[in-house]
Amino acid sequence: MRLKGCSRGLAIVGLVLVVCALIWSLAIFPAMAKFPTDYEQEYTFEGFILQLNSETMSLDEIPTNVVRLLTATGTQDDVLLLQQEVNFYHAEAGILLTSSSEVYGLDRTTRENVSGYGDMDRSGQFTFPAGVEQETYTFWSSSAMTTLPANFVSEETFQGITVYNFKIDSENLAAGTMEGTDLPQTMDVLCEIKVEPVSGIPVHTTSMTTVKVPLTPEGPMPIYVNYFAFTSETTDEMVDLAESTRSTILWFSVYGFWIVIALGAALVVTGVVKAIRNKE
DSSP: OOOOHHHHHHHHHHHHHHHHHHHIIIIIHHHHTSOOTTOEEEEEEEEEEEEEETTTTEEEEEEEEEEEEEEEEEEETTEEEEEEEEEEEETTTOOEEEEEEEEEEEETTTOBEEEEEESSOOOSBSSOOSSOOSSOEEEEETTTTEEEEEEEEEEEEETTEEEEEEEEEEEEEEEEEOTTSOOEEEEEEEEEEEEETTTTEEEEEEEEEEEEEEEETTEEEEEEEEEEEEOHHHHHHHHHHHHHHHHHHHIIIIIHHHHHHHHHHHHHHHHHHHHHHHHO
16 A cells, blocks of 8 residues: 555654654753753751850750852763852851852763762762652762762652652761860761652752760760751742643653654554545
8 A cells, every 4th residue: 555645744744743752752852851051059948056065065056047059060071060059157147157169070860979070079869860769869968978878758748749758867977086086976967858759859858967976974975966957938949940840841751742642643544544545
């Protein structure tokens, strides 16, 4: 059976649509979905620091506001160079307490640290990838200076969207010695993350780092605690961003793909059926 005229045209258009959909899904969209080279995002946190008072041997509390700024500064061999600046402020006095600046080298697809890039060698995830699974991920901890497991805990609806809950809960990590002494320090890291699974965007995070030293016969006691969590403004912003990014990913990589495939297949079938009827 030979396709002629309108029948042939319909079949060709249908095949072209199918091929274009496959090229889009397998090549074009994955390239577009990479971590953008012009990425810039600010996060705000609120929390507190508990610090040992050597005179009273008790922990003094300092309320804090934290600003975390992520800025893409370029690429090397398609590895994204991402600068992270973190500033801790006294929440009441408004004065800067401490600040840090780091440069990460990230795989733009998996969002993992790439060895040999950035200001030091790191491994593990910097953040979650798109398409988060209900499994354990390994994250780089800038506090512990090592990788720590983030375990899947549960799934829930948070502010109207589905999120996966992950927890990092690592205890008694080696943390050098107490300043001015030879006493060994240990560190506990507890972090809870709510992430929208399609986009991989964290919509809420709480973090607590505790440093302990064996100052008493009873065992190690905390000498420093740093707790912070997303502000409500950052949480709302991340929920909105996750919703819009999720919709974009689903429409361009799932819904749109299958709509075009279905349309292309329908045109091919229509062309073939039309040719058969014309032959009869």
